[in-house]
Amino acid sequence: MGWQSRTRSLQVFDTELSADSVEWCPLNQWSHILACGTYQLQKNEAKAGVESTTPSRTGRLYLFQFHSQGSFTPPLTEIQRIDTPAILDLKWCHVPVSERPVLGMATANGEIELHTLIDAQQGSCLERAMSTELGPDRLALSMDWSTGRGESSDTRLVSSDSTGSLTVLSLGEASLNAISQWKAHDFEAWISAFSYWDTQLVYSGGDDCKLKGWDLRLGPSSPTFTCKRHSMGVCSIHSNPHREHVLATGSYDENVLLWDGRNMRQPLSETAVGGGVWRLKWHPTQEHLLLAACMHNDFHILHCQQAMDGNDGPCPILASYILHNSLAYGADWSWLPLSSPPPSSPQEPAPAIVEFTESGGHLRIQYESPTASFDTSLEDDSGRYIPDYTLPPEKTAVPSPAPLPSLGESSPSVSCLLATCSFYDHMLHVWRWDWSPEETETVSGGDETEPAPS
Structure with a gap:
């Protein structure tokens, strides 16, 4: 039996500032709520004829609600916007806090x-409840x-920052308190994550290309393991909430690795996705589905x-x-069930089409993060500079093995709502x-998404 995979755009929203994080609320009563965070790097104005070298980082937090009201009504409605410091990460708590949803935010200050x-x-609407500083001169x-x-006992957070440090925080009734903080990586610690099955275990990834594990019961004096399997900075980690010991990691090296946490010497699988892997998200209910935001691809x-079964x-x-026409950074699955058929195509927005009459140029950006500004130049294959044109980096084709697997007898079909955001x-x-x-026998390539403009 063949399988049909189809993606369909429902709505596009201009966040005005560069978007890098998007999160659906995981709580049933509020699963129609979506949050989006932005990050804008701005150079400060010159003072007394001297240009300032210290950039300012500003952001905005958007809150939306999703209501499917038919094919010709946009389902997403903005209900709040809050000007903030630049936002690097957003996460909803998976359980209510004092019977209310709580959104956490990691900021550039x-x-x-x-x-x-x-x-x-x-x-x-969102109301600021509390905050805590990780330390001076760092970005969360x-x-x-x-x-x-979905377990509510001993609610804690872990955060990583630009000094390479990790901080574990405990959520009290009226305060957010740091339990421990330690130097974990030589450069930026791009990502930190709990093992959802044993929350005394914490994972981290950094710009030093290392993936590390930490046991909070033993203290932070040394990691439980240090893995150098990724060849570039490790920037995404997510523990599988449905399958114990399974961990997904992503890196600037354009690979997604799956791990059994009991053996961190060799991954279960390695998948090339053609772009730096900034975020990974396991599906809310399907243990084997993984969403990857792949920056340039x-x-x-x-x-x-x-892979999880050992093949x-x-x-x-x-x-x-x-x-999307820019860096793929934020991505998340919605917890809302979808039972209605997909909407008809008239509501689908058409992407902007940009054509260039000159050929022979390409732009290579091997390494990038939303915290950095950079200069690029366009070169031809011989390395000669081509002025006055700006092209997006060439996207890498990602072949999909055939035949594609089914989702199993217990789940003959799946319909999912997703949100993604792109930076520039x-x-x-x-x-x-x-x-x-x-x-039909097999869907070639497994995807019927309408082709992107050339």
Whole structure:
């Protein structure tokens, strides 16, 4: 039996500032709520004829609600925007705090801020609850909650920062307190994450190309393991909330690795995705589906069942969302169930088409993060400078093995709502993915997404 994979864009929203983080609320009553964070690097104005070398980093937090009201009504509605320091990461707590949803935010001024979702007369809105500083002269780069499996006992957070340090924080009734802080990496610690099955275990990845594990019961004097399997900076880690010991990691080296946490010497699988892997997200209910934000090469959904069962080889790519025109940074699955058929195409926005009459040039950006500014130049294949043109980096084709696997007898089809955002074009996309059996033998490539403009 063949399988049909189809992505369909529902709505596009201009965030005005560069977008790098997007998160759906995981709590049932509020699963229609979506948050999006932005990061804008701005040079300060010169003073007394001297140009300032210290950039300012500003951001904005958007809050949306999603209501599907038919094919011709945009489903996403902005309900709040808050000007903030630049936002590097957003995460909703997986359980209510004092019976309310809580959104955590890692900011460029080195703070972790918590916002509570409240019901006001005009609808839901976020209200700042508490915050804590990680330390001077640092950017908070990531955060994760210990509540990934929906367990509410001993709610804690872990954060990583630009000094290479990790901080574990405990959430009290009215305060957010640092339990421990230690130097974990030689350069920026891009990512930190809990093991959702044993929340005394913490993972971290840094610009030193190292993936490390830490046991909070033993203290931070030395890691439980140091893995150098990634060849470039490690910038994404996510513990599988459905399958114990399974861990996914991503890197600037353009590979997604799956691990058994009991053996960190050799990964279960390695999948080349054609772009630096900034974020990885396991599906809320399907243990084998993994969403990857691949910077220079769009967004991909990976099928990880065979790898988790011990079979060798890369994970098949079931679908790719290719309608963004800039760096793919933020990505998340919605917890909302989708039972209705996909909307008809008239509501689907058309992506901007940019054509260049000159050929022979390409732009290579091997290494990049949302915290850095950089200069690029366009060169031809001989290394000669081509002036006055700016082209996006060439995207790498990601082949998908065939035949594609099914999702199993217990789940003959899946329909998912997703949100993704991209950086320099400051765009938020809401889209759906449908994966279902079909009567034809095999869908070539496993994806029926409309082709991107050339």
